[in-house]
Amino acid sequence: MASSKNVMALQLKEEHACESADSDPKIVKFAIVKKRQEDHSLEVGLASFEDAILPHLDAAHNLARWLLRNEQDAQDVVQEAYLRAFKSFAGFHGGNGRAWLLTIVRNTSYTLLKKNRAVDLTTTFDEEIHGSGDEVVSPVTILERSDNAELIKEAMDHLPAEFREILALRHQEGLSYKEIAEIAQIPPGTVMSRLARARTKLREYLAARMGKEK
Amino acid sequence: MNCEQCKNLMDGYLDRELDLITNQKIEQHLRDCRNCDQAYKAHGSLVRAIRDGAPYYKAPAKLRERIQSSLRQEIAKKPVRNVEDSPSLFSARPRWTRTVSFGTPWSGLALAAAIVFAAIITFNLMSRLQRPGNDQFLATQLIASHARSLMANHLTDVASSDQHTVKPWLDTKLDFAPPVVDLSSEGFPLIGGRLDYLDNRPVAALVYERRKHFINLFVWPASSDAATAPKTITRQGYQLLHWADSDFNYWAVSDVNANDLQTFKQQFETRTPHH
Numbered sequence: 369m370a371s372s373k374n375v376m377a378l379q380l381k382e383e384h385a386c387e388s389a390d391s392d393p394k395i396v397k398f399a400i401v402k403k404r405q406e407d408h409s410l411e412v413g414l415a416s417f418e419d420a421i422l423p424h425l426d427a428a429h430n431l432a433r434w435l436l437r438n439e440q441d442a443q444d445v446v447q448e449a450y451l452r453a454f455k456s457f458a459g460f461h462g463g464n465g466r467a468w469l470l471t472i473v474r475n476t477s478y479t480l481l482k483k484n485r486a487v488d489l490t491t492t493f494d495e496e497i498h499g500s501g502d503e504v505v506s507p508v509t510i511l512e513r514s515d516n517a518e519l520i521k522e523a524m525d526h527l528p529a530e531f532r533e534i535l536a537l538r539h540q541e542g543l544s545y546k547e548i549a550e551i552a553q554i555p556p557g558t559v560m561s562r563l564a565r566a567r568t569k570l571r572e573y574l575a576a577r578m579g580k581e582k
Numbered sequence: 583m584n585c586e587q588c589k590n591l592m593d594g595y596l597d598r599e600l601d602l603i604t605n606q607k608i609e610q611h612l613r614d615c616r617n618c619d620q621a622y623k624a625h626g627s628l629v630r631a632i633r634d635g636a637p638y639y640k641a642p643a644k645l646r647e648r649i650q651s652s653l654r655q656e657i658a659k660k661p662v663r664n665v666e667d668s669p670s671l672f673s674a675r676p677r678w679t680r681t682v683s684f685g686t687p688w689s690g691l692a693l694a695a696a697i698v699f700a701a702i703i704t705f706n707l708m709s710r711l712q713r714p715g716n717d718q719f720l721a722t723q724l725i726a727s728h729a730r731s732l733m734a735n736h737l738t739d740v741a742s743s744d745q746h747t748v749k750p751w752l753d754t755k756l757d758f759a760p761p762v763v764d765l766s767s768e769g770f771p772l773i774g775g776r777l778d779y780l781d782n783r784p785v786a787a788l789v790y791e792r793r794k795h796f797i798n799l800f801v802w803p804a805s806s807d808a809a810t811a812p813k814t815i816t817r818q819g820y821q822l823l824h825w826a827d828s829d830f831n832y833w834a835v836s837d838v839n840a841n842d843l844q845t846f847k848q849q850f851e852t853r854t855p856h857h
Binding site: 413414417418419420422423424425426427428429430433434442443446447450451454455462463464465466467468516517519520521524535536538539540542543544545560561563564567570571574 | 590591592593594597599625628629631632633634635636637638639640641642645646648649650652653654656657726728729732733793794795816817818819837838839842
């Protein structure tokens, strides 16, 4: 059905091309000029898009990597997000390019998370496994450990997606609460409490992990 | 303020996101309450452990290339789609062809011409109305330079954290001697220096790092009538901070937050000899 329509469209197009070329060269010339202008404006659009948005590639990749916990998925999502961003670049009126891009990266990541691993989003932090209460890991304990980075990474990877993303946005991108609210699409008042919960959960995980090793 | 309230606001306090009055109340409470003060310090070191310990996943170079080529494919696809669109227009008016040469295309042309004229007039009016200041124009150049320095693998011409390597190198390449200081101990390690071209003259670009983000500090001699009031501009997610002393113009450009950039300026000024 679709293919027969295409064939018809093609025939019509060819017919038209011949006739217009015979009958009025001006039309053809106009079409060519118009197409050149379109090509040109597309290139200009691409250049200004790349100038404004490509510098935030690391931030985009970092966020996607934390959300998806998988390098290949992260790269696919970032590429997809850039395409989406480019298509809606006309709707972007300056302002905060990084926050704008990260919002798209986040949405794209969640689409994939929902599709592939519905589990990940619904799994809440299991207090029984990871311990709870107000155990306080002494700051010295955390800071003195040489495998600090590895441990923090492991702890963050164990948190639910909403906590992983907020920690990355705050501590790695240094974004303000207002920017985080915009990207995570939550009320500004929720940012502080979510960050507090994320940090507490992380501390609890570290405490349980260190407790186990002793 | 009681302990419960203090606990609830602690994260906002740590992140410096509270209003001045609440901030002072918490400070007061922490002075008075040993328990809360200890909890605050523990929480603070946890935050630092996350900040310093969590790996930052930079994008591999291949990903940038992949994205750039997929964007180019995307625009290459567009004109094709336009051609595909046109038949539906023709099929809606199948008798278009023979009669065309008289009426329709000319009115099409006239319409196109009218749109072009309208665009030209609007553009002229707009540019007259909003006439961007010199600063805005310079800001565009600065952001472009900053972005390019990160993009093209050309962050530094001379990569060194040693101010005594960077400074002589720049001195020989420029007709002025910019101040260069390493601010590692203040949390802004010097990465290196670069030559750049801005505001119609060669300038020095000093590169500093702040938690995996880069700060480009552009320096060139101040003209005698230079305004010295510090100025901040936020654009496209970048922070720009301008100041000047009797000798030099400074423009710091980065994607770090505004507070960090202010701190950077203060540290830089404290460490450079005053004139």
